[in-house]
Amino acid sequence: MHNTVKNLLDIENNIKNHLNKLNINNNPNIIAVSKTFSIDKILPLIDYGHVDYGENKVQEAVEKWTEVKKNNSKIKLHMVGKLQTNKVKFAVKIFDYIHSVDSQKLAKKIFDEQSKLNKKIKIFLQVNIGDESQKSGINKNDVNQLISYCKYIGLDVIGLMCIPPVNTDPECFFEEIKKLNKASGLKELSMGMSSDFLLAVKHQATYVRIGSSIFGQRY
Template sequence: MHSTVKNLLDIKDTIKVKLNKINIKNYPKIIAVSKTFKIDQISPLIDYGHKDFGENKVQEAVEKWTEIKKINPELQLHMIGKLQTNKVKFAVKLFDYIHSVDSEKLAKKIADEQNKINKNIKIFLQVNIGDENQKSGINKNELKSLVNYCIEINLDLIGLMCIPPANIDPEVYFEEMKNLNKSLGLTELSMGMSSDFIIAAKYESTFIRVGSSIFGQRS
């Protein structure tokens, strides 16, 4: 068994054991964050049958995934990095999920581009849950207005996404995200990375984004 597949299965087992202890039966989907990794490192996971992969940069994803997705149409590709409006038309063609929508301008551009090719991408709104100046994401006080706008322009809005502040216990942020998501009537929640996915799963994250724990450290 390839090491990446073994790592993925270990993560799934860890989540199951920890969540069973606190009586949670819904396990999150794992997005294997494959940014910067070459396709020969990713192929064993595809061959094993893993479906969800995450990329941060549109250009890299287009070069890496365009042909592979033609051969494996069941693969689900997640855009998890900051998305510039000038890259939206390329992103819309390739990705199935966008996790980083944080403005009306970006939402409108996605809606326009997907209408042109008759595609319906699943959308997460990125919330700047720690109010950090250097981070992307919408301020939680402006969230309701953006949610309403996305509904108005017929985006398939499925949930919220966050990256909590580094080096602080993320628990309080994950709990707040869970409550925000519920209050808006959204069903999916994208939070948790290699360092904190167990805590995220405890707060009902439905998608966790794991890179280094599957693929090893990036060079």
């Protein structure tokens, strides 16, 4: 068994055992964040049957995944990085999920481009849960307004996404966004990475974004 597959199975087991201990019923999807890794490093996971992959640069995703997705219709590609409006038309072609929508302008651009392709992307709204000036995401007080706008134009918003501040205990941020997500009537929740995914699934994350714990360190 290839290392990446073993790593994925270990993570799945860790999540299952952790949730069983806490008596929490949650079966999150693992997004294997494959940014910066070449497709030959990802193929063992594809061959194993894993379907969810994350990239944070549109150009890299197009180059790596265009052919692979033609041959593997089950693969779901997730845009987990910041999306510039001038890259939206390329992103909409290749991605199935976008986790980083944080403005009406970006939402409208995605809607316009997906309409041309008769495609419906699944959307997460990125919330700047720690209120950090250097980080993308909308203020938590503006969430309902952006959800309303997205529904009005016809975007398929399925949940919220957050990246808690580094070097802090993420648990209070996960709890806060879980409540916000629930209050907004959204079903999916994108949070948790290699360092904190067990805490994220405890707070009902339905998608965790894991890179280095699957593929190893990036250089």
